Amino acid sequence: MQEIGRGDPTFDFEPTRGAWRRLEGPGDVLDLMDTGAGGIVAVIRDAGATFLSPVFDELAGVVCTGGTIRSHIGIISREFQVPGVIAAVIDDEPDDGTEVELDSSGVICRIDG
Secondary structure: OEEEEEEEEOOOOOOEEEEEEEOOOHHHHHHHHHHOOOOEEEEEOOOOOOOOOOOHHHOOEEEEOOOOOOOHHHHHHHHHOOOEEEEEEEOOOOOOOOEEEEOOOOEEEEOOO
């Protein structure tokens, strides 16, 4: 595994893995509603975004490059018990579909192999 970034964990969760997927807006979520969001680690910029609502409970995890743990995404992450990392600084953003792991220390790792 290779660390690619870190931020603030939304709560104390077991390490979770999923496919990295950058979501920019409602259109991306509509696509996921057709195919399913299970196993996806959603990556967003805006901690106040509400467009993930239709699929949030299906996600393996969420990474947000803005906000704080008191932001909307942090609160919803805890409410739905979806592992999250907020205010993430990503040093080497992987391509969509890359397997990643989030842990409750806020570390984000690319899974090699």
